Amino acid sequence: MDVGHPNAVECERRTVLARYIGSVCRLCRRENLKMFLKGDRCYSDKCAFDRRGYAPGQHGQRRRRKISDYGIQLREKQKVKRMYCLLEGQFHGLFKKAEQKKGVTGTNLLVFLERRLDNVAYRLGFANSRTQARQLVRHNHFTVNGKKMNIPSYLVKIGDVIEVREKSRKVGVFLDAMETVVRRGVPGWIELEKGKFRGKVNAFPAREELTMPIQEQLVVELYSK
Secondary structure, three states: OOOOOOOHHHHHHOEEOOEEOOOHHHHHHHHOOOOOOOHHHHHOOOOHHHHOOOOOOOOOOOOOOOOOHHHHHHHHHHHHHHHOOOOHHHHHHHHHHHHHOOOOHHHHHHHHHHHEHHHHHHHOOOOOOHHHHHHHHHOOOEEEOOEEOOOOOOEOOOOOEEEEOHHHOOOHHHHHHHHHHHHHOOOOOEEEEHHHOEEEEOOOOOHHHOOOOOOHHHHHHHHOO
16 A cells, blocks of 8 residues: 555555546656546546646645655555556566576566557557547457467567557558557657558667666665565
8 A cells, every 4th residue: 555645545545446437647746746547538628637736635735744664665666556457466577587687686677668569559559548548458459479378468479460450450540649649659679650550669678778767776776675
């Protein structure tokens, strides 16, 4: 449970049957960071974070109080977890995998998060948000190297080709998403063939390519206690 947050119990109750069913705009406001969890709406004047840039709840407009080092680490972990729309078990599992891999644990964790199929589909512009991308993956709209893939947590490899299935390309959600991908841009480590609804993994992202405001060392310190 989050420390120092009057609505922590309520937030926990909203996570039912392994999925969060509350307002995602509250998550951005809680972390004091626009995480673009609602896709194109986050770029509009309807964005709740822009309109109410304070913590949710009846005490949200009070000045944020100082929190402990542990609280800072916990908030960072919650922020990254929510940014990639993962539950605690999924996130901690990736951390353990990152910890076992050679290299810097924090960087390994971020690379694993980026390599998830739902994230790659989002990065390529096939969906307006990671949550939407996960749903599309589960509904069999994608292939990897020509084979149907409906596992959002699948970790792509260098050389993998991710493609929207032929019969899905006229679905409105894909057409809308492809219209807005220009605003977000496509990372340099993946390549998009927009007209063919196809993307390719040319490399794994380097830490300097991941420009989100994340301090992954705080997450490592939290899990290392």
